[in-house]
Amino acid sequence: MEKRRNKYDVVVIGAGNGGLTAAIRVLQGGFSCLLLEKHNLPGGFATSFVRGRFEFEASLHELNDFGSPQEPGDIRTLFRELGVENKIDWIRIPEAYHLITTDKQYDCEMPFGIDAYIEKMEQYVPGSRKSMTEFFELCNEVRDAQTYSNSVNGNTDAEYMKKNFPNFIKAGSYSVNEVLDALKMPKKAQDILNAYWCYLGVDCDRMSFLHYGSMVIRYITRDAWMPKMRSHEISLAMDERIRELGGDIWYNSQAEKILTDEQNRIRAVQLADGTEIETHHVIANCSPHLVFGKMLEKKSLTEQMIRATNARTFAGRGFTLFLGLNKSAQELGIKSHNYFIYDTADSVKQYDLMRRVETNHVQATVCLNNAYPECSPPGTCMMYFTTMFMSDDWGNISQTDYFKAKDRVAEDMIRVFERETGCKIRDSIEEICVASPTTYARYCGHPQGVIYGYETADWDSLMPRMMMMKEDAKLFPGLRFAGGYAMRSSGYSSAYVSGDLSGRQTVGDLKAEVK
Amino acid sequence: MKFKKQIFGFMDMLRFKKLVPNRRKALAEGADTPLPTEYRVNQMADALHPGRMQVELVSARPLPGNMRELVFKRLDAPAFPFFRAGQYVSLQSAVGNSLVSRPYSIVSSPREALENRLVLGVEDAGFFSGHLVKDAKPGDRFRMTEPSGEFHYETLRDSGEIVCLAGGSGITPFLSMAKSMVEGDEPYKMTLFYGARDLAHIAFKEELDALAEKGLRLIYVLSDEQRDGYEHGFITAGLLEKYIDPHSVTFFLCGPQAMYDFLEKELAQYQLPRKAVRRDPACCGNREMEAPKTFQLTVHVRDKVSVIEAHENETVLTALERAGIDAPNKCRAGGCGYCHSKLLHGDFFVEPERDGRREADRKFGFLHPCVSYPQSDMEIEIP
Numbered sequence: 030m031e032k033r034r035n036k037y038d039v040v041v042i043g044a045g046n047g048g049l050t051a052a053i054r055v056l057q058g059g060f061s062c063l064l065l066e067k068h069n070l071p072g073g074f075a076t077s078f079v080r081g082r083f084e085f086e087a088s089l090h091e092l093n094d095f096g097s098p099q100e101p102g103d104i105r106t107l108f109r110e111l112g113v114e115n116k117i118d119w120i121r122i123p124e125a126y127h128l129i130t131t132d133k134q135y136d137c138e139m140p141f142g143i144d145a146y147i148e149k150m151e152q153y154v155p156g157s158r159k160s161m162t163e164f165f166e167l168c169n170e171v172r173d174a175q176t177y178s179n180s181v182n183g184n185t186d187a188e189y190m191k192k193n194f195p196n197f198i199k200a201g202s203y204s205v206n207e208v209l210d211a212l213k214m215p216k217k218a219q220d221i222l223n224a225y226w227c228y229l230g231v232d233c234d235r236m237s238f239l240h241y242g243s244m245v246i247r248y249i250t251r252d253a254w255m256p257k258m259r260s261h262e263i264s265l266a267m268d269e270r271i272r273e274l275g276g277d278i279w280y281n282s283q284a285e286k287i288l289t290d291e292q293n294r295i296r297a298v299q300l301a302d303g304t305e306i307e308t309h310h311v312i313a314n315c316s317p318h319l320v321f322g323k324m325l326e327k328k329s330l331t332e333q334m335i336r337a338t339n340a341r342t343f344a345g346r347g348f349t350l351f352l353g354l355n356k357s358a359q360e361l362g363i364k365s366h367n368y369f370i371y372d373t374a375d376s377v378k379q380y381d382l383m384r385r386v387e388t389n390h391v392q393a394t395v396c397l398n399n400a401y402p403e404c405s406p407p408g409t410c411m412m413y414f415t416t417m418f419m420s421d422d423w424g425n426i427s428q429t430d431y432f433k434a435k436d437r438v439a440e441d442m443i444r445v446f447e448r449e450t451g452c453k454i455r456d457s458i459e460e461i462c463v464a465s466p467t468t469y470a471r472y473c474g475h476p477q478g479v480i481y482g483y484e485t486a487d488w489d490s491l492m493p494r495m496m497m498m499k500e501d502a503k504l505f506p507g508l509r510f511a512g513g514y515a516m517r518s519s520g521y522s523s524a525y526v527s528g529d530l531s532g533r534q535t536v537g538d539l540k541a542e543v544k
Numbered sequence: 545m546k547f548k549k550q551i552f553g554f555m556d557m558l559r560f561k562k563l564v565p566n567r568r569k570a571l572a573e574g575a576d577t578p579l580p581t582e583y584r585v586n587q588m589a590d591a592l593h594p595g596r597m598q599v600e601l602v603s604a605r606p607l608p609g610n611m612r613e614l615v616f617k618r619l620d621a622p623a624f625p626f627f628r629a630g631q632y633v634s635l636q637s638a639v640g641n642s643l644v645s646r647p648y649s650i651v652s653s654p655r656e657a658l659e660n661r662l663v664l665g666v667e668d669a670g671f672f673s674g675h676l677v678k679d680a681k682p683g684d685r686f687r688m689t690e691p692s693g694e695f696h697y698e699t700l701r702d703s704g705e706i707v708c709l710a711g712g713s714g715i716t717p718f719l720s721m722a723k724s725m726v727e728g729d730e731p732y733k734m735t736l737f738y739g740a741r742d743l744a745h746i747a748f749k750e751e752l753d754a755l756a757e758k759g760l761r762l763i764y765v766l767s768d769e770q771r772d773g774y775e776h777g778f779i780t781a782g783l784l785e786k787y788i789d790p791h792s793v794t795f796f797l798c799g800p801q802a803m804y805d806f807l808e809k810e811l812a813q814y815q816l817p818r819k820a821v822r823r824d825p826a827c828c829g830n831r832e833m834e835a836p837k838t839f840q841l842t843v844h845v846r847d848k849v850s851v852i853e854a855h856e857n858e859t860v861l862t863a864l865e866r867a868g869i870d871a872p873n874k875c876r877a878g879g880c881g882y883c884h885s886k887l888l889h890g891d892f893f894v895e896p897e898r899d900g901r902r903e904a905d906r907k908f909g910f911l912h913p914c915v916s917y918p919q920s921d922m923e924i925e926i927p
Contacts, residue, residue: 035847069872069881069882069884069927070881070884077902077904078881078902079879079881079900079901079902080694081818082818084902084903191557198556198557198560199556199557199560200556201556201559201560201563202556202559202560202562202563203559257903258902258903258904258907259902259903259904261902261903261904261905262903262904262907264904265904265905265907265908265910266908268908269908277847279846279927280927281872281927282846282927318579318580321579322578322579322580322581323579323581332576333572335574335575335576335577335578335579336571336572336573336574336575336576337571337572337574338574338579339574339575339576339577339579340570340571340572340573340574340575341571341574346585355817355818355819421584421585423585424583424584424585424588425584426588428588428591428592428625428626428658429626429654429655429658429729431588431592431626432628432729433699436699436700439700440699440700443700455700458698458700458701458819459701459817459818459819460701460819461698461700461701466585467585467588467589467592468589470583470585470586470588470589471589471592471593474586476580476583476585476586477583477584477585477586478585478586478589488563488566488567488570489567489570490563492563493563493564493566493567494567496563496564497564497567497568500568
């Protein structure tokens with residue numbers, strides 16, 4: 030184990046969900062690791078902040094694929110292996126979601142559990158049972174196929190796949206809408222089922238069925254969980270774990286350059302103040318756009334890197350309104366934990382409306398007290414409303430209009446929520462905070478305030494990304510990515526998984542070098 | 545399972561097999577134009593949130609009430625960021641062997657910031673402010689943090705009518721708030737009660753009177769002097785009711801603790817919701833103690849370790865500053881989280897009402913040095 034001042038086996042750039050996980054994996058593999066973070070806290074988006082008597086969750090709506098202690102999902106199992114599961118107090122999210130659409134006047138509350146979900150759907154859409162049952166069967170096969178793929182580290186045997194997961198392969202190249210049509214699912218059931226689409230940020234004509242199906246099955250069968258002390262509890266648990274394993278974390282330490290030697294191999298990471306940290310392995314918990322556009326020494330930049338990076342499309346730019354209300358959820362009539370409110374049930378039309386700040390009225394809204402009543406003082410409740418812009422429209426706002434622009438979007442969110450749910454919240458606002466794409470750019474450095482990495486649409490969908498994991502890493506040996514821009518795309522669970530993969534793969538690289 | 549997208553299953557297989565070649569091709573065919581190095585939204589983030597700025601004192605003039613007006617320009621960029629009127633900056637400098645800093649409310653308006661002008665009004669009340677009032681001279685350079693803080697109007701939360709209650713040097717944020725209203729950047733109607741000992745202790749009178757001509761409703765309240773056109777006494781409930789309806793406004797309070805305590809009693813009868821009264825938090829100072837103990841404080845900054853002295857009656861941050869350690873800090877009131885540090889071992893004390901930490905910070909042993917007093921030898925890691 031090599032560790033002395035300013036020399037590490039691996040330097041991880043960015044202490045977001047991916048970076049924290051990767052650092053733990055490197056340390057568990059027996060190698061030394063320095064984690065660099067530009068902010069003074071770990072977590073990236075996974076954090077919280079205090080305003081008055083409220084502690085707001087910064088971004089986590091619910092942790093997917095977590096499962097119960099007895100029947101753990103993949104993420105709980107990962108947390109167990111990382112040694113952080115028991116450092117965190119968990120609460121279970123009570124129901125799947127509450128979908129409201131303005132155009133078709135849907136108002137549907139969907140539960141967790143396949144049977145309960147199908148039953149509820151049959152109530153809303155009589156005659157949907159058969160196609161819903163087939164949908165979940167197909168999703169189960171997708172999940173089993175992915176479990177097999179993971180168990181062989183992506184080196185799947187084609188014949189085995191064909192024999193055991195024929196429908197996975199048949200459905201594998203189609204979009205969500207194509208598959209649901211093929212299942213002859215009634216349109217209304219499709220609309221209700223597709224409510225989660227905004228969590229992946231790609232409309233259902235362009236989103237791969239495999240991606241969506243594998244997420245939905247994980248939500249519905251393994252339900253969702255949340256740390257009591259907001260996602261900051263996960264981030265600090267991982268910070269503590271890294272320290273326990275002998276790793277170093279430097280906060281307020283922005284990595285500026287990745288320096289290379291004559292053979293174009295990584296030789297060091299340079300901080301903003303000029304400090305150089307020797308290393309041959311970097312795991313970047315940030316975007317390839319930043320790494321190849323700004324950080325990597327120009328002499329080592331290849332045309333292939335430039336083309337591969339330019340080819341990709343940024344996903345949604347984030348916007349969140351946080352409200353601390355001086356009445357309880359009950360008093361205000363807020364019944365659900367998790368609302369999806371759309372202008373239209375048509376995800377393609379909706380995606381288009383989300384391109385512009387003015388035409389976007391989508392919100393994924395959480396009232397945390399309906400999952401964890403004690404998250405704020407008695408007689409109060411906390412809400413957060415999230416949306417995304419599918420273009421750089423926010424960049425048109427001037428500095429002097431900035432605060433007003435934030436208020437305009439926030440006011441629209443309150444207006445839409447009140448109109449669609451009938452719950453009047455405006456007069457009860459005790460604390461308010463608004464995070465715009467500018468805020469996300471400020472704290473996490475992501476280009477244009479993107480919160481979802483690269484769009485997993487069309488050719489860049491999840492499946493080919495996973496299948497090309499090894500190939501993509503060859504773009505620049507010694508460098509791997511973790512977090513929302515990596516192979517597993519964005520979202521909490523995906524970011525942890527990418528950190529796990531890149532961390533372990535880097536350990537593999539190091540072990541191969543030793544041999 | 546009857547899923548069949550196409551009649552021939554091998555077509556689906558073929559499509560599946562093409563996923564990788566398709567992606568490989570798309571990646572190879574990306575543009576070969578240089579990758580962007582700047583992004584508009586990130587540029588705006590940098591402009592609004594530069595973190596720490598380099599500034600120079602341009603001019604200074606004495607003000608009534610043992611105060612001094614300090615005018616700064618920015619050196620590391622052509623202008624200060626646009627901000628929310630009511631916010632503060634932290635001014636930082638070396639004084640002797642110490643690296644000291646204090647937050648001060650901004651007097652000038654957000655529009656003036658864009659003309660590279662930022663004004664503070666500093667009262668001689670301690671080690672650093674004494675230096676600023678007595679010794680600082682034009683040409684002196686300082687480090688300044690970006691404008692910060694939640695003591696400002698919120699359109700969606702607050703009443704359209706705000707009532708600002710100022711005591712002594714607590715007048716400073718309200719000058720900015722009144723100017724910003726007059727300049728059209730804030731939508732509220734503003735009534736300002738300014739309490740001072742006597743006419744001679746009213747700072748910024750000329751500016752305030754000019755703002756009163758342009759829409760600020762201004763009431764001077766003198767405690768020790770009777771004068772025509774001025775209210776006499778303290779800012780009481782009775783006096784407030786003469787001018788405003790306490791139930792339909794949002795109050796903004798800035799002044800000494802004694803004023804907060806007094807006003808809290810005066811306002812209690814209205815049973816206002818918590819949201820209706822906003823206070824500008826005061827700096828966390830020394831504790832009164834008979835014979836404060838001295839402890840050993842071990843400080844880790846990245847891979848460097850130093851051992852310094854820390855007194856029981858002073859905050860950990862004060863100990864760091866005295867030792868000349870460049871410890872991040874902004875609000876000095878426990879709230880902004882900028883000094884967030886890891887406790888490696890030892891004990892400290894923090895007043896519950898000052899404890900702005902997150903719940904998990906307490907669980908995993910983090911502290912805000914700006915409001916934490918050492919209770920034993922301590923070892924901490926600062927970012």
